Amino acid sequence: MSQPTPSARRSAVHLLDQVMGEGRLMSDMIASGALDRLEPADRARAQRLASDTLRGLERADRLLQRHLRKPPPLHVFNILRLGAVELCTGGDAHGVVNDLVGIVGSHKRYGNLKGLINAVLRKIADDGTKTWNDLRVPRLRRWLREPLVAAWGAGPVGAMERAHFAGAPLDLTAKGDADELLTMLGTGTLLPTGSVRLSDAGQVSALPGFDDGAWWVQDAAAAIPARVLAPQPGETVLDLCAAPGGKTLQLAAAGADVTALDISEKRMARVRENLERCGLSAHCVIGDALEHAGGPYDAVLLDAPCSATGTIRRHPDLPFAKDGAEFAALIGLQAAMIDHALTLLKPGGRLVFCTCSLLPDEGECQVEEACERHPELIVERGALELPGIEAAWITEEGGLRLRPDYWPELGGMDGFYIASLRLPAGA
Numbered sequence: 001m002s003q004p005t006p007s008a009r010r011s012a013v014h015l016l017d018q019v020m021g022e023g024r025l026m027s028d029m030i031a032s033g034a035l036d037r038l039e040p041a042d043r044a045r046a047q048r049l050a051s052d053t054l055r056g057l058e059r060a061d062r063l064l065q066r067h068l069r070k071p072p073p074l075h076v077f078n079i080l081r082l083g084a085v086e087l088c089t090g091g092d093a094h095g096v097v098n099d100l101v102g103i104v105g106s107h108k109r110y111g112n113l114k115g116l117i118n119a120v121l122r123k124i125a126d127d128g129t130k131t132w133n134d135l136r137v138p139r140l141r142r143w144l145r146e147p148l149v150a151a152w153g154a155g156p157v158g159a160m161e162r163a164h165f166a167g168a169p170l171d172l173t174a175k176g177d178a179d180e181l182l183t184m185l186g187t188g189t190l191l192p193t194g195s196v197r198l199s200d201a202g203q204v205s206a207l208p209g210f211d212d213g214a215w216w217v218q219d220a221a222a223a224i225p226a227r228v229l230a231p232q233p234g235e236t237v238l239d240l241c242a243a244p245g246g247k248t249l250q251l252a253a254a255g256a257d258v259t260a261l262d263i264s265e266k267r268m269a270r271v272r273e274n275l276e277r278c279g280l281s282a283h284c285v286i287g288d289a290l291e292h293a294g295g296p297y298d299a300v301l302l303d304a305p306c307s308a309t310g311t312i313r314r315h316p317d318l319p320f321a322k323d324g325a326e327f328a329a330l331i332g333l334q335a336a337m338i339d340h341a342l343t344l345l346k347p348g349g350r351l352v353f354c355t356c357s358l359l360p361d362e363g364e365c366q367v368e369e370a371c372e373r374h375p376e377l378i379v380e381r382g383a384l385e386l387p388g389i390e391a392a393w394i395t396e397e398g399g400l401r402l403r404p405d406y407w408p409e410l411g412g413m414d415g416f417y418i419a420s421l422r423l424p425a426g427a
């Protein structure tokens with residue numbers, strides 16, 4: 001049987017079905033080719049439609065509940081959710097409803113629910129749009145909200161939720177001078193920490209300087225760990241979990257002799273592509289960080305695998321695809337990676353540990369516990385004194401806590417935790 005013609009909306013519904021039904025992450029699906037049958041512009045649109053639906057899902061469900069006697073099957077529910085979000089955020093009612101009725105109509109199992117989709121979405125088009133902005137900002141799912149409220153309090157978590165709902169602008173790291181990059185782009189803002197922010201970027205590969213490798217996409221918070229490490233020309237630096245390579249590029253651009261290691265061959269290919277586009281070089285190694293036996297190095301950057309809960313602004317699927325079941329294993333892996341990374345350093349060498357997590361167990365607690373296991377470690381607060389870093393962001397144990405609710409007036413930042421740990425010179 002021939003497959004239905006792919007379209008941005010149909011593909012977005014497929015992404016939603018997989019996230020909500022199978023617990024799959026959109027980034028994994030896209031990397032495995034889920035949108036490859038679409039033209040580039042439709043690929044971007046499908047991703048945007050699915051992301052917007054997930055950001056507004058709680059509001060959509062509240063509106064839909066008013067018109068549904070019981071929840072429909074997931075696929076049909078996701079069509080309604082996508083439609084409700086599009087209609088309530090300025091979508092053209094005629095086009096949205098007709099297209100979604102066509103999508104359910106071509107489904108061999110649910111084709112008979114065309115009438116339901118049509119009736120419910122027409123009601124939303126009539127009255128839902130008026131109430132959309134009066135509904136509360138969508139909350140995180142309980143499995144994640146509870147530990148975050150315990151860590152940061154209900155007020156800050158509410159502010160994080162507003163940041164998640166607003167989504168993320170596009171941040172670039174300049175290979176050279178950030179002011180020159182701003183001039184080249186002809187638009188954008190220079191952030192206090194040195195990244196360049198674009199609020200309405202369009203197609204990334206069409207921006208000036210992309211082909212010449214004058215910059216790379218990297219959230220402002222994600223650019224800070226390499227700045228904390230402050231690589232010097234000629235220093236040997238190991239980037240222990242490197243892919244897709246934003247931090248490797250920063251280290252290489254600073255003139256360090258970089259070894260970039262990652263366990264994933266597929267993701268390591270992205271590091272190589274990025275290095276090539278930017279005209280930079282690093283020794284690329286595919287392997288397990290826990291087994292790497294190179295060095296000793298002047299410095300190690302450990303951007304450890306984590307819950308990625310700091311990236312929900314750009315990955316709104318994460319709270320729906322995950323349930324926290326992986327936390328314990330990730331926390332154990334991070335501690336083992338810290339211990340192994342320390343064995344790869346020269347005496348006096350430094351380890352910058354970071355995670356894009358909002359959970360203290362993957363940040364503050366890791367450093368506290370590492371210092372208990374290795375009492376000789378020196379936590380370098382001074383390394384965090386960088387342009388744009390506020391003193392209030394520095395934590396009791398001497399790390400840097402970044403949260404999505406910081407810089408609300410500038411458009412937020414990803415959640416991150418960063419600490420610099422140094423071995424004594426005589427170690």
Ligand SMILES: C[S@@+](CC[C@H](N)C(=O)[O-])C[C@H]1O[C@@H](n2cnc3c(N)ncnc32)[C@H](O)[C@@H]1O
Pocket residue numbers: 240241242243244245246247248261262263264267287288289290303304305306356
């Ligand atoms: C947070 S991402 C790294 C992001 C990267 N530093 C950047 O700035 O682009 C974590 C990476 O750890 C890698 N990873 C997971 N387990 C690993 C292991 N045991 N050894 C090496 N790499 C691992 C994953 O493949 C993933 O690319």
